[in-house]
Amino acid sequence: MSVAQEAATIPAPRTPSVRKKGSNLEKWGWIYMRASGVLLIVLIFGHLFVNLMTGEGIHQIDFAFVAGKLASPFWQWWDVLMLWLALIHGANGMRTIVNDYVGNATVRKILIGSLWASAGFLILLGTLVVFTFDPCLGVTESSSLWDVCQSA
Template sequence: MSADTTAATTDDVTLYDVDNPAPVIEPPRQRTKKTPRAPHKKGSNFEMYGWLFMRLSGIVLVVLVLGHLLIQLVLDGGVSKIGFAFVAGRWASPFWQAWDLIMLWLAMLHGGNGLRTIINDYAERDNTRFWLKMLLYTATAFTVLLGTLVIFTFDPNIR
């Protein structure tokens, strides 16, 4: 093979040539009359703030979740030690209540924002997009409210 050959080679084997051309990359979809357009509100930066929230909450969640796993599974004796009494002892402290509350809220809002983005990207009809997002918002709000209620009203003396 000569040095001016433009085909990709591996150990003197030509990957692409006249008989074996490189794959063609399809151009992105063209916008049609049915393609939904995002409403452009002057001064609205919701998507930018959502993007920024995903990055920042992801960093904080890594710290919270790894700390949670390290403390519960490594330092406190492993999974066999986790039970009702363990949770009651942890949630007796406002620090651990706040830790778990922040982790719950950030995880649900982070996941909800990610699913909202997926719905916006893949749901083509406005009606479908609306109902999927309403279902997502309802499930997210229900989980956040129920989790918050459990954390703050947990009674270790329940029988």
């Protein structure tokens, strides 16, 4: 083989490593990203439609509107599902970016651990806020909500 032919030869691809037994987390992460993306489109556009297109549109959004929505179990679960899917979807996307661009294994593990810890914390906090929201908490006599909260 001449030098010119050798330079034009494409090197052989890396030999694939032997696949470990068990679940393929990368495959399930890939599937999750597609499924959650489709579901998030429905949830987000439904959220935007109800908040911006029905009733008085953007003018209806105030504390009372949010309190009314969060009093309904349907909207609580809608918002929690949107929250969980969005945070896990975003953290998984960031995990993919970290895996692609961070070469040091220790730094990669720290960053990925931080991603999942922050996503878990925000999921926990957001879920607690949605299910324990009380519009009358801390309302005093000088508040405009005083009469509403006293009648409830």
